[in-house]
Amino acid sequence: MLKIQEIREIIKLVDNSSVDEFSYEYEGSKIELKKNKGTAAPAPQMVQAAEEVKQPAQQAVQQAPAQTEAAPVQAEESKPAETTADDANLHKITSPMVGTFYKSSSPDADAYVKAGSKVDESTVVCIVEAMKLFNEIEAEVKGEIVEILVKDGQLVEYGQPLFLVKPE
Structure with missing residues (x-):
């Protein structure tokens, strides 16, 4: 598979x-x-x-195209203006599916990453659960986590940005 x-x-x-x-x-x-x-x-x-x-x-x-494009816009509007200006240089890790975002493997476990964490292409940054399947999401880029854009347990859409990473 x-x-x-x-x-x-x-x-x-x-x-x-x-x-x-x-x-x-x-x-x-x-x-x-x-x-x-x-x-x-x-x-x-x-x-x-x-x-x-x-x-x-x-x-x-x-997913309707309007929904996949609306989620990133909403996330950017809620950020301060200075962060939005820096977004052009940052890599966005997006959700590959509709599901529930989890920052750790279990409620009592530490988060996979936090703001300031160093990651490489294969580093697991979160889990997106869909239909009782827990899908590990990898960073896809080497760098540093700048911001986590969603909360633990939040529903996420296909293509919605989850993390901002400053590439190395």
Whole structure:
């Protein structure tokens, strides 16, 4: 079964290529991506054959484009003006799915990261729970956590920024 990070990488590659449709099937898992040329906000269509992954993937795809774009705007509006000006230099770690954000593996455990924590590409920064599946989210970039944009236990949308990281 493919990891969320691998699926996101495939989406990026297809999006940046001239390919309009992409299909991949391996060991019972299937991904189908189609570009919606000429529309305001294209959304990839993903289908996972594995039952426990199928519904969270479909929920992520079925999110309305207005919702996926509205969440980042709301988060930026609540920040001070000086932080917003620095955002251009910061990497945003976004949610790969709709679910519940958890900063630690259990309520009594320490948070994976805090503001000021150093991370590398494979550092787990949080968990997003969807349909009783706990998905570890990795930093994808080497740097320092500048800000955590969501609260523990908060519902997050597909594409919503979770962390700001100052890349090294």
